[in-house]
Amino acid sequence: MSSNPGQGPHTPLLDTVDTPTDLRKLKPDQLRQLADELRAEMISAVGMTGGHLGSGLGVVELTVAIHYVFDTPTDKLVWDVGHQAYPHKIITGRRDRIRTLRQGGGLSGFTKRSESEYDPFGAAHSSTSISAALGFAVANKLQGRPGKGIAVIGDGAMSAGMAYEAMNNAEQAGNRLVVILNDNDMSIAPPVGGLSAYLARMVSSSEYLGLRSLASKVARKLSRRVHHGLEKAEEYARGMVTGGTMFEELGFYYVGPIDGHNLDHLIPVLENVRDSEQGPILVHVVTKKGKGYAPAENSADKYHGVQKFDVITGEQKRSAGGPPAYQNVFGDTLAKLAETDPTICAITAAMPSGTGVDRFAKAHPDKAFDVGIAEQHAVTFAAGLAAEGMRPFCAIYSTFLQRAFDQVVHDVAIQNLAVRFAIDRAGLVGADGCTHAGSFDVTYLATLPNMVVMAAADEAELVHMTYTAAMHDSGPIAFRYPRGGGVGVELPATPLLLEIGKGRVVREGTKVAILSLGTRLAEALKAADALEAKGLSTTVADLRFAKPLDTDLIDRLMRTHEVVVTVEEAAIGGLGAHVLTHASDQGLTDNGLKIRTMRLPDVFQDHDDPAKQYDEAGLNAPHIVDTVLKALRHNSAGVEEARA
Template sequence: MTDFSKTPLLDTIRTPDDLRKMRVDQLRQVADELRTEMIDAVSVTGGHFGAGLGVVELTTALHYVFDTPRDRLIWDVGHQAYPHKILTGRRDRIRTLRMAGGLSGFVKRAESEYDPFGTGHSSTSISAGLGMAVARDLAKGKNNVIAVIGDGSISAGMAYEAMNNAGAMNSRLIVILNDNNMSIAPPVGAMSAYLSRLYSGKTYRSLREAGKQIGKHLPKLIADRAARAEEYSRGFMMGGGTLFEELGFYYVGPVDGHNLDHLLPILENVRDADTGPFLVHVVTQKGKGYAPAEAASDRYHAVVKFDVATGTQAKAKSNAPSYQNVFGQSLVKEAEKDDKIVGITAAMPSGTGIDLFEKVFPKRTFDVGIAEQHAVTFAAGLAAEGFKPFCAIYSTFLQRGYDQVVHDVALQSLPVRFAIDRAGLVGADGATHAGAFDNAYLGCLPNMVIMAASDEAELVNMVATQVAINDRPSAVRYPRGEGRGVEMPEVGTPLEIGKGRIVRQGNKVALLSFGTRLAECEKAADELATLGLSTTVADARFLKPLDVELVLKLAREHEVLITIEEGSIGGFGSHVMQCLSDNGMLDGEVRARSMVLPDEFMDHDSPNALYARAGLDAKGIVKKVFEALGKEHQGEVGKLA
């Protein structure tokens, strides 16, 4: 636990109301104590780290200047919101971050009135903020709406769609651009801060508006030249603001996001403005105030538990490689043989394994930023010209490009290869990042080949299979984390399309797995064997095209057929049931059941606890078998350890 003697001012703050009672000259100390508390808390829990350290001063200033929660403060994505949680009545629970029953790692409406909009995916804050601003105006309210968006999130088209709309409506909305990487405009010193304060002030804005009115009565040539001169001077002095001004925003900045003397008066000016939308460009540093994170912000974006003194992260060693690395290494080997292979990611190169590909083939690697829609159609364009694009996107983020998957890829039968990382449950990241729906949302599309790897060796072969598919799109799904530690092939061997495999032969119960729950199926089969129930275990490999021959064989030769998948209703199990129905096999010949994720958004917890809750562990599978067998076998469940 924290030594609270180190945080005497923070100890007095339960809510932002307490913060706003403090003197301005105390805020520097509050920010320092807030940073200390965050470092200490995340060292215990793990979680997102660098971005939160970078917005400590900004968070302090926003809650000091604005009347939250009456003023709506929206954090885009939300992984930088830990300081916000500490200041808004959740400090006593901050060491429960990402744990069962504890605080979410993201912003969550159900958690606090200070979280007006839930975020886990990026680039939504301006759209949501505009909606809140319009709702305020329709209700004749007076509160402020502030959206804080990072330089990565603002790369997405949705952010610009929202700004275009807000600018056209001249809505009273405040957008804070937290620039901690791309540095749109480098000058953030005293002169820049002075000019930002001047330009955000009421006097300058009044003079500027008066100038516009005078210009209406001047000859057009003179008025146009004056307007261009004013725009040029502001663009020259203020750096990258011209784009935002063209979208209808009043640009202020750049300003040093760690200097409270600069931040506070500018935020007060935009708070008190009664005109249209503002964009305040704040420059911050990821990992600010913690030397290890400042030196290696990429490694401290998200952390496990670590030692505060050294920054050493306590990662458990595993003998098995991670699935994302297996994918990346497999793609490299395939690309060494085929110069048509290219890799695409939407701002997640290390998260998907594309970073391994980039090290070997930098000119054949494309990180398009947080722009999944563009990534998919960009890949479609490459495929149309005979290249072999691998589009590596998390399952939960591929949802954002679904129309492009349907219209630009599947409808045209273009051979885009989707590598769907984080398929299934994701533990501490919770519902916003769980890959629960891709089986269902891709399985309904014609022209798709859909695979799921049951282990890391299968993933190697499935990457090779995707390379060989040249007449239609394909997808392979694989989970977060490490594989099973199985023997790996030196190179991948393409699989026969639409064919599964029998892993273990029995005669009474059949377990048909799609994906990495195969290991739990084998454990369940062992337990069933102790009760005299001979069990077949099969690996479907393909959701589409489905191995109809294997499904019907299992149904005919066993009393019970159970499908198991780490996905929502409407996925693999639904396809199997449709197959059985089409072939008249649901008329009493077999007792068929589907095991899927619960029909709910599952909160964060440890992976094992989530699987147990979903019933997708060996114990849950055994229970489902006995439910299918009927009452005459129920007593045998009690014999299990």
């Protein structure tokens, strides 16, 4: 069995469980002990690796109950987002690797199809589970194969429209679809207890569900007025005791609320749901984030995502000091600007602390808006604010802004509305991996007419770009910046108003020109030092803008240098593509100029240490040097020679 002697807590029962098949051999009265051991093992593992803690702790009992009752992996279990799936990973054959979570070559921090047959659908973005589970359910139904689709979705994810789009279409799945609403934050129902558990068992029983179905058929044969009256009476009666009216309106049989930490309540309800001929069914489960670990229970937000921590005290092992985080620089700068500009407001999609909007909100609570996990709405809401003369800043992670691309095009760019996009987590993001990497924003934004796209090379540049965006009223403008702390430059007391479409020369040379966009500027300067040591005079320019390009600067450098290299922490189709197009249009390559573009590779890079990710991507100083030497010598100089 997959145990960890000497590395974790004493778990004699968990040591006998490697897969759900082993779990189903246990007696019901053993499940409480198993859940306790599973919780202890998860705490121990995350203490060593860091990662998402509170969400997983809240679903330990639910995880045990689902795998105990349903026939996974034949029944397809889809965890929404997936950050709560660590207990699921432990009991689905991955316990021996659980202490590699989010490490290079280790387990993903989210569900991942290539990891296990028990992960039928990969996730990391919110509110996709019901759609995916519906797909599994209908596919099995059409092909005459066994298997239900089971979606576990948190109440926060229910703020996204996609969840309701899926529920509106769910009737086609019949009893093949089960949605488990994990209500772990602000409960949408009365407190749970013995009465609610009894009611849940009653309304999930085959007798009750069958009676409801028969009553509905009989009522349809009666007059419309009688049918409507009976339907409303039954609806309100159930609504008074269960709160499920909304879900019933969407075509679901609602069961709940039930205590998600009481296995004696969970098991019989899930068994009823499993065996029911009615459907689709929504089971409302109330849980507590961080359950069973006092530090996480007492501070759900702080322990949602954690660094390595001391299991006994709960103290997280944070690095001391260092430059301020980029999102905090943005939030503080925007808050200060709003002191003298009443039109500035900030919008975030359920990530106030992650984007720095929480710092803005403390100073300007009436002008900060957290719209929930609803990026599409956030963008169009900002467009409406801009149309009425406000200066909205839409602060969204690069990877999440992808979800609102149509709104950026249709509601903002086409109408040339002055929405400011503060794009956090641009570029590689380390342990969160490819699902959260901000690889594509330069490509998908710089193609749009009317759009201005900036990239900050350091935290001081971010201050200037935030101010420049505030002052830009002639159309949409975006500025991107990375995850984590800055590079340590001094923050300006007074921000500069940058000229739109104008870069800056940081270092002047004559033979090689490195055109940097964003965070690779420091590596470009290191590369210039190495090239100078080899006798190659090098210019380094921080272009600042991917759109519009500083064509005057680019033309000058292309006409006076033998090699021009573009460097960006973004996917193909970004700065390099625009520079090449400009050079081609202007005939600048006709005189033998050597142009090379450096960008993120055309792959989805797995989670790893950021330094290793950059090395894998080929975006460090030695790679820049190697690119230049190859261009000049027309042979393989090799990165090792470049490092020398």
